[in-house]
Amino acid sequence: xxxxxIVALPEELASLTSEKLNKGDFSWLNSQVLIAYAGAGAANAxxxxxxxxxxxxxxxxxxxCAAALTEQLKSGDLVVADSLEDEQxxxxxxxxxxxxxxxxxxxxxxxxxxxxxxxxxxxxxSTREKKDFNQRTSALALDMESFAVARICRDNNVPFLTIxxxxxxxxxxxxxxxxxxxxxxxxxxxxxxxxxILLHLWEIPALIxxxxxxxxxxxxxxxxxxxxxxxx
Numbered sequence: 001x002x003x004x005x006i007v008a009l010p011e012e013l014a015s016l017t018s019e020k021l022n023k024g025d026f027s028w029l030n031s032q033v034l035i036a037y038a039g040a041g042a043a044n045a046x047x048x049x050x051x052x053x054x055x056x057x058x059x060x061x062x063x064x065c066a067a068a069l070t071e072q073l074k075s076g077d078l079v080v081a082d083s084l085e086d087e088q089x090x091x092x093x094x095x096x097x098x099x100x101x102x103x104x105x106x107x108x109x110x111x112x113x114x115x116x117x118x119x120x121x122x123x124x125x126s127t128r129e130k131k132d133f134n135q136r137t138s139a140l141a142l143d144m145e146s147f148a149v150a151r152i153c154r155d156n157n158v159p160f161l162t163i164x165x166x167x168x169x170x171x172x173x174x175x176x177x178x179x180x181x182x183x184x185x186x187x188x189x190x191x192x193x194x195x196x197i198l199l200h201l202w203e204i205p206a207l208i209x210x211x212x213x214x215x216x217x218x219x220x221x222x223x224x225x226x227x228x229x230x231x232x
Contacts, residue, residue, distance in 0.1 A: 003232035004057030015221035045145035066164035076216035119147035
């Protein structure tokens with residue numbers, strides 16, 4: 001069976017392969033796993049999902065990082081979603097047999113949590129907003145791409161799974177620099193980022209902490225990738 005894995009960011013791609021890809025490119029990890037470097041946001045994820053299915057992928061994984069919506073989750077924890085909910089309250093249930101097998105496989109080495117994930121069209125930066133999302137949806141974590149991939153899979157009768165490592169904990173508000181540098185496409189504009197930092201030097205400690213959180217998440221993704229043969 002051919003599995004397709006969709007990633008949004010270059011750091012997420014690096015957890016699977018050392019190959020350098022441009023946004024929108026595909027690469028065979030092996031004869032059974034095809035990776036798509038989609039770029040951030042729902043539109044990019046949807047396009048990648050359609051292209052993977054067109055190229056023969058028989059099941060898809062949304063792979064990468066997520067924001068915690070509950071204190072239960074710390075940076076570096078792994079969420080394998082059992083369901084997804086978008087901003088309009090629509091629900092999609094992930095493939096039950098597949099998620100159970102993956103949780104059982106990964107639980108031996110990693111802190112794996114199985115639960116609902118929420119979808120957002122924008123970055124949710126503040127602790128209050130994260131907790132509001134949790135109260136409204138009962139979701140444990142949030143990302144910007146998984147629901148779009150799940151919708152394409154549902155429409156094409158293709159099994160779907162979300163595997164996401166927690167980057168920012170619920171009690172860690174993202175520095176304003178992240179929001180200021182984020183384009184509508186979901187990509188970071190590094191010129192804007194540097195300009196903002198130069199004018200707001202007091203945000204540097206928070207950016208360093210954010211980097212450490214992402215390092216833990218990336219470590220978890222690489223550890224998860226070591227089990228990829230049993231996951232796909």
